[in-house]
Each structure stands twice: as C-alpha cells, then as structure tokens.
Amino acid sequence: MATTTGVNSDLAKERNNSTFDVEELSNFIYRGPEKVKRRRYLHNLATKDPFFRKFKPWAFQTREEQYEICLQKHLYINKKCKELNLTEPVDKFFYTEAAAPHENSPIGLHTVMFIPTIEKQGTEEQKKRWLPLAESLKMIGTYAQTEMGHGTFIRGLETTATYDPRTREFILNSPTITSMKYWPGNLGKTTNHCLVMAQLYTQGKNCGIHMFMVQIRDLETHMPLAGIEVGDIGPKFGYGTNDNGFLRLSNVRIPRENMLMRYSKVLEDGTYVKPPNAKIAYGSMVLVRAAIVTDAARALAQACVISIRYSAVRRQTEVSPGGEEAQIIDYQTQQYRLFPLLATSYAMYFAGRFMYDFYLKTTAEIEGGNLDSMPQLHAISAGLKAFSSWMCSAGVETCRLCCGGHGYSHASGLPKIYIDVVPGCTYEGENNVMMLQVARFLMKMYGKLQNGEALPTFMQYMSTDLNKKSCMTEEVALNCLVMAYEHRAARMIRDAAASMEKLVQSGKSPVEAWNGSTVMLTWAAIAHCHAFVTKLFVETVVKSRMDSKVQSALTSLCKLYAVHGIVENLGGFIQDQFFDSKQVKILQKKLMQLLAEIRPNAVAFVDAFDYPDEVLQSCLGRYDGQVYQALYDYAKSSPMNEKEVLDSYYKYIKPAQNGKYQQYSKL
Numbered sequence: 037m038a039t040t041t042g043v044n045s046d047l048a049k050e051r052n053n054s055t056f057d058v059e060e061l062s063n064f065i066y067r068g069p070e071k072v073k074r075r076r077y078l079h080n081l082a083t084k085d086p087f088f089r090k091f092k093p094w095a096f097q098t099r100e101e102q103y104e105i106c107l108q109k110h111l112y113i114n115k116k117c118k119e120l121n122l123t124e125p126v127d128k129f130f131y132t133e134a135a136a137p138h139e140n141s142p143i144g145l146h147t148v149m150f151i152p153t154i155e156k157q158g159t160e161e162q163k164k165r166w167l168p169l170a171e172s173l174k175m176i177g178t179y180a181q182t183e184m185g186h187g188t189f190i191r192g193l194e195t196t197a198t199y200d201p202r203t204r205e206f207i208l209n210s211p212t213i214t215s216m217k218y219w220p221g222n223l224g225k226t227t228n229h230c231l232v233m234a235q236l237y238t239q240g241k242n243c244g245i246h247m248f249m250v251q252i253r254d255l256e257t258h259m260p261l262a263g264i265e266v267g268d269i270g271p272k273f274g275y276g277t278n279d280n281g282f283l284r285l286s287n288v289r290i291p292r293e294n295m296l297m298r299y300s301k302v303l304e305d306g307t308y309v310k311p312p313n314a315k316i317a318y319g320s321m322v323l324v325r326a327a328i329v330t331d332a333a334r335a336l337a338q339a340c341v342i343s344i345r346y347s348a349v350r351r352q353t354e355v356s357p358g359g360e361e362a363q364i365i366d367y368q369t370q371q372y373r374l375f376p377l378l379a380t381s382y383a384m385y386f387a388g389r390f391m392y393d394f395y396l397k398t399t400a401e402i403e404g405g406n407l408d409s410m411p412q413l414h415a416i417s418a419g420l421k422a423f424s425s426w427m428c429s430a431g432v433e434t435c436r437l438c439c440g441g442h443g444y445s446h447a448s449g450l451p452k453i454y455i456d457v458v459p460g461c462t463y464e465g466e467n468n469v470m471m472l473q474v475a476r477f478l479m480k481m482y483g484k485l486q487n488g489e490a491l492p493t494f495m496q497y498m499s500t501d502l503n504k505k506s507c508m509t510e511e512v513a514l515n516c517l518v519m520a521y522e523h524r525a526a527r528m529i530r531d532a533a534a535s536m537e538k539l540v541q542s543g544k545s546p547v548e549a550w551n552g553s554t555v556m557l558t559w560a561a562i563a564h565c566h567a568f569v570t571k572l573f574v575e576t577v578v579k580s581r582m583d584s585k586v587q588s589a590l591t592s593l594c595k596l597y598a599v600h601g602i603v604e605n606l607g608g609f610i611q612d613q614f615f616d617s618k619q620v621k622i623l624q625k626k627l628m629q630l631l632a633e634i635r636p637n638a639v640a641f642v643d644a645f646d647y648p649d650e651v652l653q654s655c656l657g658r659y660d661g662q663v664y665q666a667l668y669d670y671a672k673s674s675p676m677n678e679k680e681v682l683d684s685y686y687k688y689i690k691p692a693q694n695g696k697y698q699q700y701s702k703l
C-alpha cells in the first residue's frame with residue numbers, strides 16, 4: 037500500500053531487494069566516484085539556484101514565453117559557466133542538462149556549431165578576430181547550411197558567393213525561393229551573424245560549397261542589414277524554445293577575409309586553393325553527430341527512469357479475484373517492453389562514451405595533418421548518430437505508452453523528452469541518408485576484403501566464414517551472441533554487394549545498381565551498427581574493472597540487450613540457418629529468464645543514472661514515488677483552473693444552452 041509521505045512503500049521495497057550497490061554502478065557509468073561527485077555538484081548548482089525556479093513550468097508557457105524564458109536561462113547559464121570557470125564540455129553538459137532540461141537553447145547553435153566551426157575551420161587571424169566577440173556574445177551566430185530546397189544533398193545548395201577581385205569581396209545571393217536558408221537554429225530572431233554555406237564562384241568557376249561569415253543584423257539596433265530578409269519559421273512539432281529561421285540574401289557584400297580559410301583559400305587575385313580533403317569542411321556536422329549519441333542515450337535513460345519507477349508504484353488489476361492488484365512492473369508484457377529499453381539506454385551510453393573519445397582522438401590526428409582516419413570517423417559517427425537517435429526516440433515513445441493514460445500528460449515529463457530527442461533522426465543528416473553513408477563505407481571495405489587488403493580492426497569480422505553455424509548453447513555465452521550479430525552483418529553486407537553486382541551484370545550502371553539496392557544496403561548498415569554497439573557493450577562489461585555484483589547484474593542486462601535484438605530481428609539471423617530451431621527456442625527461453633532475472637534490479641538500474649527529480653520534471657518518475665499527490669498538485673496548478681468558471685462559459689456555453697447562437701453570425 038502506498039503511503040502519502042516519505043518514499044512509496046513499493047519503491048522502497050524495490051530498493052531493498054536489489055542485488056548490487058547503486059552507487060557502485062553510478063561510479064561505473066560516469067567513470068569513477070570523483071566524476072560522480074563532480075556531476076552531482078554541477079547538478080546541484082543548477083537545481084538549487086532560485087533563478088531557474090522562478091519561471092512557470094514549460095508546459096504552461098506560450099511559444100513566445102518558451103523562447104523568452106529559455107533565452108534568459110541560457111544567457112544565465114552562459115554567465116554562470118564563466119563565473120564558475122566551467123570550460124570542459126562535459127562540465128557544461130551536466131550543468132546545462134540540470135538547468136534547462138530538454139529545452140533547446142536559443143543560443144545553442146552559437147555554442148555547439150558556430151564557435152566550434154570558427155575554431156576548426158578558421159585561420160589563426162580569423163580565430164583571433166571572431167572568437168573573443170563570440171565568447172562575449174557581441175557576435176551571436178548560427179550554422180546556416182540547410183536551404184528550403186536542399187538539406188541532405190549539400191552539394192546541391194543554391195546560395196552563391198561570387199568573388200569580386202576588384203573590391204576583394206564576396207557577393208552573397210539567394211537566387212531562388214528554394215535557395216533561402218531554412219531551419220538553422222537561433223537564426224530567426226537571436227543571431228546577428230551566420231556561417232553561411234554557399235557555392236563559391238571565382239574566376240568564373242564553381243569551386244563547390246564553402247563557409248562564409250555573414251553579418252545579418254546591426255550590432256546596436258539588431259535590425260536586419262541591407263540585403264537581408266530574416267525571420268522565424270513558425271511553430272514546429274517541438275523546439276518551441278528555438279527560433280529556427282529563414283534567411284534570404286540579396287547582393288550582400290562581405291570582405292574576402294570572411295571566407296573560412298584554414299583549409300581552402302581564395303587569394304586576392306581570385307585564385308582558388310583546394311583543401312587537403314574536400315570533406316574537411318563537413319567537420320562541424322561530424323562533431324554534432326558524435327554528440328547526438330550521448331544526447332539520445334540520456335533521453336532514453338531518463339524516460340526509463342520515469343517509466344520504470346512509475347511501473348513499480350502503479351498497481352492495476354487484481355491477479356486473482358479479490359486479491360491485491362499487481363504492480364504493473366510484474367506483468368511480463370510490461371517487462372518485455374521496458375527492460376530491453378533499459379538495456380538499450382546502457383548500450384547507448386557506452387556507445388556515446390566511446391564516440392566522444394574516438395571523436396577527440398581522431399580530430400586531434402586530423403588537426404595534426406593526418407587525415408587517414410577521416411572516413412572511419414565519418415562512417416562511425418554517421419552510423420551511431422542514426423542508430424542511437426532511432427532506437428532512443430522509439431524507446432522514449434514506448435516508455436510513454438507504458439505509462440498508460442498518465443504518460444500522455446505533460447505531467448509525465450515524457451512528451452518533452454520525446455520532442456527534444458526525435459529531431460535527432462532528421463537533423464545533422466537524415467537517418468536513412470546517414471545509413472547509406474555507412475553502407476558506402478561498408479562496400480568499400482567489402483571491396484578491400486575481396487582484394488585481400490587489410491581491414492581496420494572493427495571491420496575484420498567481415499572475413500568470417502559465412503558457412504559456419506552458431507556456437508549457441510543453453511549457456512547463451514556472450515561471445516556467441518556477438519558472433520551472431522557479426523555473422524548477420526557480414527552476410528547482409530555480402531548480400532547487398534551481390535545485389536549490386538547482379539544489377540551491374542544485368543547491364544545497369546553502378547549508380548543504378550546502387551539505387552536498386554539501397555534497402556539491402558540500409559539493412560546491412562543497420563546490422564553493422566547493431567553489431568558494433570552490442571560488441572562494445574559486451575567488451576565494456578567483460579573487460580572493465582568494476583564491483584563484482586555490479587558486473588554480474590550488468591552482464592544480465594547486456595545479455596538481454598543482445599538476446600532481445602536477435603529475437604526481435606529473427607529473420608535476419610536465421611535466413612542462412614545460422615541458428616537452428618533448437619537454438620531459437622533456447623534464445624526465446626533465455627529472454628524470458630533474463631526478464632525475471634532483471635526484475636529485482638530494475639529500479640536500481642534506473643536509480644544508478646542518478647537524475648535528480650528537478651532534471652526529470654516528472655510526476656511519475658519522482659524518486660519518492662508519490663505520483664498521485666504530484667499528479668493532483670500538477671492538475672491544480674494548471675492555468676485553466678485559476679478561475680472556477682471561465683469567461684468562455686458566459687460567452688459561449690450559456691448562450692448555447694439558451695439556444696442563442698447570434699455571436700457566431702457576427703464573425
């Protein structure tokens with residue numbers, strides 16, 4: 037029976053029954069007790085600061101209020117980060133996630149893309165000129181690449197930057213309606229500068245797309261400058277806090293020095309100097325793709341915290357007539373929907389940790405002049421970005437559904453998480469398009485394999501003998517699970533390559549063969565990412581040092597991740613009889629066993645993510661489990677309840693009850 041004060045008794049019982057120490061697992065997730073302490077310190081700074089608590093809740097704000105309140109919060113965050121000397125990205129990330137949870141910043145693009153692009157693509161002189169202004173917010177900028185007509189195919193962008201050697205200026209133009217910049221975050225009303233991606237023309241030649249710094253608003257009045265038409269694109273599915281914008285450029289002249297020239301250059305006379313690799317200009321997208329993996333993992337982790345705590349508190353339906361109603365977490369169907377997502381949130385966290393480290397290592401190499409790992413970085417970041425945002429967005433929605441009716445209310449906190457995470461499937465490269473980039477890399481690797489060339493370590497599984505059958509026994513060993521994923525990916529890569537080959541042999545051009553095989557190529561890319569994430573999870577639990585009870589519990593969760601992925605995608609695993617029917621039965625049985633094994637630790641697993649209530653902002657996911665009182669308080673706080681009788685009653689309902697409808701004819 038739930039009490040109305042203190043911790044809900046069901047939740048308290050769950051915590052008593054877990055087999056491991058939650059603190060030990062938090063230490064493992066966040067890489068040590070010192071880091072956990074630091075994260076808590078940063079969360080506390082934000083959650084205990086009265087500044088962030090003075091605003092009405094996000095769900096009760098109008099669009100304009102969402103923008104204005106979020107802007108105030110992020111400007112304050114910016115000021116606090118400086119005062120507190122928070123310079124590390126991880127520190128800023130933790131402070132911000134607690135200060136404005138899932139509220140997309142009106143100066144976010146400035147921080148996440150504008151400044152990093154200057155840092156990575158600007159010359160020393162440009163960095164000296166712009167970075168201090170950007171740091172002090174005198175310049176507020178965004179990354180303006182996407183146009184109304186083109187987002188994916190960036191070589192098809194229509195904005196032009198034509199070099200005029202007489203004045204040593206570039207002239208920027210949006211020649212058509214489809215060439216107008218459309219979607220860039222913070223562009224509509226906040227920014228006074230943009231990094232504009234445009235087709236460079238010099239000496240009568242098109243040299244492809246390049247980045248240009250363009251001032252769009254007056255620094256004193258904030259009015260748009262001559263030749264600039266700019267504004268907000270209007271309400272969206274979410275992102276109400278963000279003024280995604282449109283921009284039209286008409287004969288806007290900027291000095292030659294405003295082209296980002298660290299790698300490509302236009303000399304004074306108009307001579308074009310090529311970069312060492314044309315794709316180096318895509319570096320800012322790679323950075324954000326890498327960051328999205330952790331961002332998506334965090335969204336799913338928080339959704340699991342909410343949904344699993346609520347499932348432990350919520351009781352529904354007497355199991356035997358007249359008996360006690362069961363905790364909904366005890367229904368096997370609820371476990372089947374939630375526990376694999378819990379496992380996925382851990383898998384994605386570890387993938388995010390890997391991605392961040394790999395990004396830092398590889399970009400350091402690139403900046404040192406060694407570009408060898410660029411294709412790998414592109415393939416891994418594109419693949420993990422797409423895989424994580426797909427899995428986590430779908431997972432958040434399932435968590436919401438698992439909360440029944442209350443999941444549909446903003447009181448659950450789940451809709452806010454969902455609308456914040458789901459655009460990650462689209463921005464920074466639409467996910468299907470990103471998977472096709474991965475497939476392109478896989479086909480290259482397959483070609484190397486055919487030619488007997490060496491493969492990078494993470495691709496060596498492709499040389500597996502595809503006639504081999506699974507080693508799976510009743511024990512369901514982790515290595516057999518990894519082997520299954522790698523086998524499936526290797527076969528799908530081979531099948532996609534064979535499909536293209538067959539089309540070429542039938543007389544199709546390579547491009548036609550590619551287009552005729554994109555579904556199979558996408559299957560192969562997804563299977564590759566699934567294998568990559570599974571292997572990473574397995575290696576993390578097997579090779580890392582951690583408390584033995586935590587390791588045992590985490591091993592079950594990891595196994596669940598792998599077994600569930602096989603059972604849910606069975607067709608791909610049995611197509612070539614890799615598993616026989618006996619092994620399939622073993623896996624199905626193991627899946628049910630794992631659900632039961634994880635059940636006593638489910639709450640402990642989500643507690644270990646260590647998200648304070650102020651971050652979750654959920655009546656259902658509260659640490660104390662007092663969900664019903666919280667729902668009641670939430671309902672009472674709705675602005676709709678400020679008056680007992682609304683004006684609309686007198687204006688519309690009362691007259692209608694009296695058969696009077698004249699007010700409508702006035703319209």
Ligand SMILES: CCCCCCCC/C=C\CCCCCCCCCCC/C=C/C(=O)SCCNC(=O)CCNC(=O)[C@H](O)C(C)(C)COP(=O)(O)OP(=O)(O)OC[C@H]1O[C@@H](n2cnc3c(N)ncnc32)[C@H](O)[C@@H]1OP(=O)(O)O
Nearest residue numbers: 125126129188189190191315318327331410414463464465
């Ligand atoms: C517990 C740990 C805590 C850690 C904390 C970490 C700290 C994190 C810090 C901050 C966290 C904040 C979280 C933020 C997350 C939310 C942010 C929200 C902001 C979102 C804002 C959104 C912005 C945007 O959307 S910007 C616009 C993005 N647009 C795109 O992505 C366009 C997609 N299209 C493309 O990329 C390209 O057009 C293409 C790749 C599809 C095709 O390009 P194209 O030039 O046409 O290519 P093609 O000629 O066909 O050639 C293909 C060859 O090029 C190679 N290639 C392509 N791209 C790259 C690349 N980037 N690098 C290297 N190589 C590349 C490709 O492999 C082909 O090579 P090949 O050899 O020819 O095969």
Ligand SMILES: Cc1cc2nc3c(=O)[nH]c(=O)nc-3n(C[C@H](O)[C@H](O)[C@H](O)COP(=O)(O)OP(=O)(O)OC[C@H]3O[C@@H](n4cnc5c(N)ncnc54)[C@H](O)[C@@H]3O)c2cc1C
Nearest residue numbers: 179180181182186187188219220221459462463464465468
């Ligand atoms: C919330 C949000 C914030 C954004 N912020 C920014 C920003 O700050 N700066 C910026 O420049 N942009 C931004 N964008 C734009 C974003 O990067 C693009 O929307 C994205 O890259 C997808 O491009 P698109 O809209 O042209 O989609 P499209 O390419 O038109 O996609 C439509 C469909 O066509 C398919 N498709 C397209 N090309 C191919 C292909 N080659 N093969 C197979 N299928 C294909 C896609 O899979 C998709 O299903 C933002 C978008 C959103 C939603």
